[in-house]
Amino acid sequence: MESKNTENNKDNKIREYRTDDLIVYWDAKSCSHIGNCWNILPQVFKPDEKPWITMEAATAEDIIKAVDKCPTDALKYELPEGSKVDPEMAKGPGWVDYKKDEVTSIKIKMARSGPYKVEGAAQVFDAEGNFLKQSNHIILCGCGKSGNRPFCDGSHARKE
Numbered sequence: 166m167e168s169k170n171t172e173n174n175k176d177n178k179i180r181e182y183r184t185d186d187l188i189v190y191w192d193a194k195s196c197s198h199i200g201n202c203w204n205i206l207p208q209v210f211k212p213d214e215k216p217w218i219t220m221e222a223a224t225a226e227d228i229i230k231a232v233d234k235c236p237t238d239a240l241k242y243e244l245p246e247g248s249k250v251d252p253e254m255a256k257g258p259g260w261v262d263y264k265k266d267e268v269t270s271i272k273i274k275m276a277r278s279g280p281y282k283v284e285g286a287a288q289v290f291d292a293e294g295n296f297l298k299q300s301n302h303i304i305l306c307g308c309g310k311s312g313n314r315p316f317c318d319g320s321h322a323r324k325e
Contacts, residue, residue, distance in 0.1 A: 182218040186248040187225035189218060189232060189240060190261070196239035197280060197304040198319030205231040225250045232259035236282055237316075238302045258301065279308030280317040289315060 178193035203210040208222040209231070220228065229250070232240040235258075243261045244250055257263065271285035283303040290296055303316070310320035 197317040233257035238300045279321040281305040
């Protein structure tokens, strides 16, 4: 039951980590490196190692619970055919097919260090009106240091 790390889309930098029971996708461009995942499961999510996700270090259910808490939707999961995980427990906010009630209002919360956390069905467009992203969880740059503006890439927290 070895995890497999493959880049399934080099342009978007989406990486896939797989076991017999769970597939986790990581969208590097959407990640703000806020640390929820490695604070919840440090034995699985190790940002200073390659590969940085070690799927065998926890149960699929524990990984699902951690991915469900990703504030940017950079981490997503799905169950492969034949998975032993209860499909009903794998339908949270981190599930690839999760749809939040679009009638819900959007919440925007400012963090002390600069980023804006957007919760609720939202679309982001650039200054020219080009569509950038649609998601239920988005972290926007508030400090101007991000190399992935308008999205936060964690630059505000890096020491210079």
